[in-house]
Amino acid sequence: MQYFARPISRLIGQLTRLPGIGPKTAQRLAFHILAGSQSAARDLAESILEARDKIKYCSRCCNLTEDDPCPICRDSRRDGELLCVVENPQDIVAMEKTGEFFGFYHVLHGSISPIDGIGPEELKIKELLERLKNSGVKEVIVATDPNVEGEATALYLARILKPLDYMVTRIAHGLPIGGDLEYADEVTLGKSLQGRKEI
């Protein structure tokens, strides 16, 4: 039996396609939208269309941006010798929030994952090599995620960038600040031991 009117079913179906939204959550969201004002629904729909229409890749760093090049690539106060490679646009936000990095970025839009059929060609690595030419970049900091795919991507980048005489570094792995030694997993603790520093 069809429990919902067709437009409601359609809306629930569309919402279910979003990540982390199951049928129950989609239903709650749909009824919230229906209970709200017409202008609230229009604002939401328009924001989706506007974002999808106006946002494109920055031609330099492949970050998502409204203007090309993006504000970070246009920022002349940044250090042109440092380039931080990340998997996703969200990672740039995380890096910027640290307030500790003042170089430029390059977004790969994923990581190498043979199991998902994602090889280097699917990532923005060609674009990375292209922009590095005559760029003045000296150090490439690989800030991919600390998991199997991120590590594989980091190793791959090191292998192709080192012969071109770039210094390739990897962000440190270790215990998170505020963490507890007792509850740390052994791989993380092992990494934090390997990466120990004199104080």
Added chain:
Amino acid sequence: MQYFARPISRLIGQLTRLPGIGPKTAQRLAFHILAGSQSAARDLAESILEARDKIKYCSRCCNLTEDDPCPICRDSRRDGELLCVVENPQDIVAMEKTGEFFGFYHVLHGSISPIDGIGPEELKIKELLERLKNSGVKEVIVATDPNVEGEATALYLARILKPLDYMVTRIAHGLPIGGDLEYADEVTLGKSLQGRKEI
């Protein structure tokens, strides 16, 4: 600092207004939408607009519907002597799924909650009294939620409907099927004791 391009910020802001969606989830949803195809984004936006435009209240039962009267109110095989009063359109779906109710419904769109400033006038009670006139309804089953507001609403309905010679009943409270006596809260267990039946 502005970490996201304006259209992305706007989309995240709009998504954060949905229930149960915090800033982090909104960000994940926004980047999912941006990573998807243009047509996927358009489908989502259109389904929101279509649902909000086409869905209205059924003039009889106040359920959300595309056609007026709604399919349930048009169903002539249903028992016209039974009317089930629920808080929300979602509750009708829950009732229908039981396969045990074959009467008609009335949606109050909320429950009496003085703390939130919701009195009987804010609910579809006027509409309920109006439709009951010359309707042939004999029993009004009050299926509001088993919480303070739902109980208050049930009592209020009983008080105004009994003098009009309708039989007013309340759905049973007790232990949920598959539940465990040991872990039941004392109020539920007390209710299930009060509502005991001879077998």
